[in-house]
Amino acid sequence: MQIKTCEKQHNQVCRLIVLAFISFLLLWVAIPAKTWADDPLPDAALRDVLGENDIVVDNTDTAVTRTGTWSTGTSNPGKYFGSNYEFVNGGTGQVQTIKYTPSVPQTGVYEVFMVFSSSSNRADNVTVQVSHQGGVATQTVNQEKNGAVWYPLGQYTFTAGSSGYVQINVAGANGYVIADAIRLAVPVPDPVDPGPLAVNEPLGPVIFRSGFEAGSVGVTDPSDTGTITRITGTDTSVSAPNDWTTHLNGYSKFGDLVFEGHSGGDNSTSRFAKIIADPTPGGSGNKVLQYWLGNSGGTADRGRVQALLKNNTNLTEVFYKYRMYLHPDIELVKDSVDANGWFTLAEFWNQPSWTSGAQYPFRMSLNLTKDLGVGKPFKLRISGQTTPTSSEDDTTQFVTQWEERNDWNVPTGVWLNMEVYYKQGDANSGRFYLAITPEGGEKRVVFDVTNWTYHPQNPAPEGLTHFHPLKLYTSRSLTNFVKDHGGALQILWDNLEFWPSMAPDAALRNAVGPNDIVVDNADTGAVKTGVWSTGNSNPGKFYGSDYNFVNNGTGQTATYSPVISTAGMYRVYATFIGSSNRSNSVPYTIYHNGVTSTVSVNQRITSYHKMWYPLGDYYFSSGTGNYVQINSAGTSGYVMADAIRLEPL
Numbered sequence: 001m002q003i004k005t006c007e008k009q010h011n012q013v014c015r016l017i018v019l020a021f022i023s024f025l026l027l028w029v030a031i032p033a034k035t036w037a038d039d040p041l042p043d044a045a046l047r048d049v050l051g052e053n054d055i056v057v058d059n060t061d062t063a064v065t066r067t068g069t070w071s072t073g074t075s076n077p078g079k080y081f082g083s084n085y086e087f088v089n090g091g092t093g094q095v096q097t098i099k100y101t102p103s104v105p106q107t108g109v110y111e112v113f114m115v116f117s118s119s120s121n122r123a124d125n126v127t128v129q130v131s132h133q134g135g136v137a138t139q140t141v142n143q144e145k146n147g148a149v150w151y152p153l154g155q156y157t158f159t160a161g162s163s164g165y166v167q168i169n170v171a172g173a174n175g176y177v178i179a180d181a182i183r184l185a186v187p188v189p190d191p192v193d194p195g196p197l198a199v200n201e202p203l204g205p206v207i208f209r210s211g212f213e214a215g216s217v218g219v220t221d222p223s224d225t226g227t228i229t230r231i232t233g234t235d236t237s238v239s240a241p242n243d244w245t246t247h248l249n250g251y252s253k254f255g256d257l258v259f260e261g262h263s264g265g266d267n268s269t270s271r272f273a274k275i276i277a278d279p280t281p282g283g284s285g286n287k288v289l290q291y292w293l294g295n296s297g298g299t300a301d302r303g304r305v306q307a308l309l310k311n312n313t314n315l316t317e318v319f320y321k322y323r324m325y326l327h328p329d330i331e332l333v334k335d336s337v338d339a340n341g342w343f344t345l346a347e348f349w350n351q352p353s354w355t356s357g358a359q360y361p362f363r364m365s366l367n368l369t370k371d372l373g374v375g376k377p378f379k380l381r382i383s384g385q386t387t388p389t390s391s392e393d394d395t396t397q398f399v400t401q402w403e404e405r406n407d408w409n410v411p412t413g414v415w416l417n418m419e420v421y422y423k424q425g426d427a428n429s430g431r432f433y434l435a436i437t438p439e440g441g442e443k444r445v446v447f448d449v450t451n452w453t454y455h456p457q458n459p460a461p462e463g464l465t466h467f468h469p470l471k472l473y474t475s476r477s478l479t480n481f482v483k484d485h486g487g488a489l490q491i492l493w494d495n496l497e498f499w500p501s502m503a504p505d506a507a508l509r510n511a512v513g514p515n516d517i518v519v520d521n522a523d524t525g526a527v528k529t530g531v532w533s534t535g536n537s538n539p540g541k542f543y544g545s546d547y548n549f550v551n552n553g554t555g556q557t558a559t560y561s562p563v564i565s566t567a568g569m570y571r572v573y574a575t576f577i578g579s580s581n582r583s584n585s586v587p588y589t590i591y592h593n594g595v596t597s598t599v600s601v602n603q604r605i606t607s608y609h610k611m612w613y614p615l616g617d618y619y620f621s622s623g624t625g626n627y628v629q630i631n632s633a634g635t636s637g638y639v640m641a642d643a644i645r646l647e648p649l
Contacts (some may be wrong), residue, residue: 001559046081046115049150052600055110057100058082058295061269063162066279068170069097070179079117079148080179090123090173100169100182104158107133111155111185112166116178118147123173126210131165132156143178146338149594150183150375158184190377194408194444196573197613198419198435198508202319202499206241209497210246212287213237216244218275226268228260228275248498253318253463255311263293264300264476271305280325280415280492289470289496293489294440296476303489304473306347308466316463317423319502322470323494326368326412329487333370334377336481340370344473348422348432348456349466353387360455361387362401364422364432368410377409382432382447386455402451404605408444415494421502424453424463433502449606470496505610508543508575508643517570517646519560519628520544530556530632532641541577541610543643550639553632558641560628567593568623568648573612574628578605591627592618593615612645620646 050056057063059081070086088096104110112130118121122143130137130153137154158164166182191196210216215236234243241247249256263270271293278286296303324345333340346366353361367381383403410416419434430453437443454461472491482489512518519525522544532548550556564570573588576582582603590597599615620626628644 008573009202022434024257027066031354044146046150050183051185051188053186055102055104056181057102057166057183059086059179060084061100063101063103064426065099065100065101066096067093070098070133072098076117076148081115083399085178085180087176087178088170089175090126090170090177091175094170094173096170096177097167098179099165101162101165102158102182102184103162104164104184107158107160109155109157109187112153113166113183113185114141114153114166115150115180116143116147118143118145118178119176119182120144120620121176123175123177124144126154126173126177126551127169127171129165129169130154130156130309131163131167133159133164138265142337143175146372149372152376154374155187161546190407190409191614192408193442193614194406194436194438194446196445196608196614197511198443198445199511200419200421200433200435200445201503202321202419202497203501203503204499207251207254208241208244208500209238209240209495210235210244210248211237212275212289212493213496214287216275216287216298222390224267226274227261227272228259230256231275238277249601251498253313253315254309254498255313255465257307257309259305259307261305262300263303263479264296264298266298266300270295270297271303273305273307278492278494286494289493291470291472291491291493293472293474293479295483295488296479298601300476301476303476303479304471306468306471306473308468309464310466312463312465312467314463315465317364317422317497317501318464319419319421319501320469321417321495321497324418325414325492325494326416327488327490327492328411328413329482329490330368330378330412332482332485332487333478334375335485336478337372337374339372340368340474340478342474343368343478344471345466346420346471347468347473348453348464349463350424350464351458352466353389355465358389360458360461361389362452362455362458363387365432367419369405377406378412379405380410380434380446381405382434382449384432384452401456402449404447404449406445406446406522411438417495419443420469422453422464422467423501424461426454426456427452430454445611448608448611451606507540507541508610508612511612512645513647517562517564518543518643519562519645520643521548521558521641522546525561525563525643526558527561528556528558528641530554532556532558538577543575547577547642549641550632552637553635555631555633556639557632558630559646561624562620562626562628562646563624564620564622564626564646566648567620569617570620570646571617571649572615572628573645573647574601574615574643575612575642576601576603576608576610577642578603579638580604581637583632583637583639586633586635586639587633588615588620589629589631590615591625591629593621593626603638617649 002486124142126141215234217233219230259273261271276290278288291305348364350362383399384401388397417437419435432449434447536546584602586601588599632639
């Protein structure tokens with residue numbers, strides 16, 4: 001009202017006030033006001049994700065040059081690197097540039113990142129150039145999303161010195177352009193194997209088994225005959241218990257197994273579950289269960305095809321096996337730069353939110369994930385979350401109690417033998433275990449988590465009243481991205497077995513091969529400097545009679561010197577009891593045949609309870625001149641020193 005009055009009176013003072021107010025608004029809009037709901041969670045501190053040898057050039061550094069005028073901003077602390085960032089409104093036809101020129105110590109391959117704060121008023125077409133040894137790579141970055149993280153620009157070879165650069169060009173941008181920091185990091189190869197060798201087995205008697213072969217009858221939906229709602233009959237290809245009704249649904253703790261789908265189109269032209277002939281190489285004569293999710297439409301913001309074991313009674317633990325084949329079409333997901341936050345393969349519900357009277361709903365989700373960036377590999381993540389007490393799928397109200405992720409690249413187009421164990425319990429007694437055997441490979445432990453598997457405030461948990469043992473569930477955007485690139489999300493399942501429990505953990509000694517070399521913390525071959533404490537809590541989760549530890553160490557070392565009779569390649573392992581109060585960066589130095597290699601280990605990981613943590617493959621000379629050393633210098637939290645092991649290759 002006051003602005004309109006000023007305009008009518010043509011009062012010069014008011015005009016100046018209005019112009020100043022409008023200028024303030026424009027400046028305010030330029031500063032990040034919010035991030036999009038689908039942005040990845042920001043790092044706790046961007047500096048914490050830097051590697052020891054990473055090269056960072058911030059906008060305040062002298063290695064940055066500019067053309068034109070840039071403004072400085074400091075809104076949303078924690079979502080930019082350093083003391084500030086710079087910005088310009090590209091929507092006004094500006095042609096500014098900002099160039100970052102890193103000093104590269106040695107020629108090699110580096111992964112390049114940039115960081116910016118995102119908002120809906122940002123340009124979605126920011127031009128970024130990377131000048132490297134092979135030329136200049138140009139790409140377009142959408143700064144409306146994926147803010148407050150190190151955004152990957154690809155891997156390139158840089159020549160030693162300052163000939164390479166990263167440049168942001170404002171010309172043609174359709175919104176505000178943010179210039180903060182760039183980073184060069186030496187790529188770290190992912191482990192070849194999922195994890196330590198697995199020695200666990202199910203505890204019988206087996207409840208049910210089926211390979212979806214002859215006699216397994218898919219009952220079609222009367223209103224949509226292209227999909228099944230349940231399976232009945234007897235799989236005559238395997239021995240009893242093999243009847244879908246008598247043995248599976250008839251198990252006293254199981255309720256009813258049904259198949260459900262949702263896509264927005266909501267019929268078999270959009271999604272289905274059905275039993276088909278095995279289409280994979282070598283699958284002739286075999287039958288498999290197929291999940292197919294072709295598109296999500298209508299008002300749906302997600303799509304799913306799933307098996308649901310519902311209305312279970314006192315199901316406080318369960319062990320099950322199956323084969324899983326991720327169709328090669330899923331590789332199309334890697335063509336998207338966006339992070340794939342959720343692609344659920346199994347889900348476990350203790351008091352589901354959609355059931356009547358739910359007060360303490362809790363779910364565990366096993367997800368296939370991909371990091372931000374084109375071509376990033378698939379990983380697995382398991383998380384435990386409290387959820388809203390309603391049937392709404394409002395994920396913003398989910399509270400993550402714990403989460404773990406593996407570092408192994410999950411393959412598509414290969415059969416994976418999966419073993420899953422769930423046990424209801426608290427932070428000390430709850431358990432989730434996953435082992436995977438890639439076709440033709442060894443069985444490895446991917447997750448072995450000890451933590452809450454029900455709501456921490458629930459005074460009377462009722463077990464898995466509902467759970468989805470086989471699931472394909474993801475976002476509408478991801479489903480349609482694959483469709484638009486000529487594919488469909490598909491998973492094949494085979495050889496399903498259920499067991500009541502898992503056998504007690506095999507001792508660490510049972511995971512040692514006949515020719516392996518082990519040096520325990522109590523052996524004469526383990527020499528320590530400084531003061532270490534000795535512990536024996538959590539029996540079965542450490543090797544030998546005890547372990548050593550130090551809190552907030554100041555340089556204490558534990559050096560393990562193995563006696564090697566035959567020179568050759570060895571795989572090196574360590575064992576420790578993981579917990580949240582451990583150091584997340586314990587240096588293990590491996591001295592092998594005159595060469596030193598150092599591996600940083602996150603001892604907060606609980607998946608390696610009772611397991612051997614792989615430190616890599618190295619050539620060792622014979623004798624006693626080699627060693628593995630733990631050093632507490634620079635660590636924060638507890639450092640565990642238990643045993644090391646060398647496995648001849």
